[in-house]
Amino acid sequence: MIMQDEREKIVEYCQKLITNGLTKGTGGNISIYNQKEKLMAISPSGIDYFKTKPEDVVVLDLDGKIVDGNRKPSSEIDMHRIFYVKRPGINSVVHAHSIYSSVLACLNWSIEPIHYLIGYSGKNVRCTKYCTFGTAELAYSAYEGMKDRNAVILGNHGLLAVGTDIAKAFDTLEEIEFCAEIYYKAKIAGKPVVLSDGDMDIVLDKFKSYGQKK
DSSP, X not given: OXXXXXXXXXXXXXXXXXXXXXXXXXXXEXXXXXXXXXXXXXXXXXXXTXXXXXXXXXXXXXXXXXXEOSSOBOTTHHHHHHHHHHSTTOOEEEXXXXXXXXXXXXXXXOBOSSSGGGGGTSSOBOBOOOOOTTSHHXXXXXXXXXXXXXXXEETTTXXXXXXXXXXXXXXXXXXXXXXXXXXXXXXXXXXXXXXXXXXXXXXXXXXXXXXXXO
């Protein structure tokens, strides 16, 4: 089975979407790109994450042609592959219908930098206008909304995050969902204090050396 490691990781992290409270049912999708093989693996459409097996994960080329797998791939193929085609260094894309990000999506609110952890995305998280799921229009809108960022809120839909690997993409999605919750509750409580561009420049610089070196 080609891309076995990537397929196993997709099964693992799709289950984590549920156990970590980041989506419901079969909502969301995850992909991993193998730069050497020039192939992407993506979660199948509409299968219970706890019943999904590695062989259910579908492998495609960057033209969207199925290379291996008997299942129907996620409807959001285009929204994943656009990042592999247009953003070198992105090797994983994670999409979820996390509650607070979805609330902001339905309000069409971007997230201002009121908490330094917004730096996982960049200086803020933009919200796009609504586009029908599974369309090239949504893929392009997500790509444009995430320029110079690592996450974007999809209008009236949910949250999308990218990373150099699956662990980073998933971590970014989880941290941005935390920021979405903080932002929504702070807006209800009063007028949140927004960090300055200078504050965020410092945060983004410090994030470059955050964590363990590989």
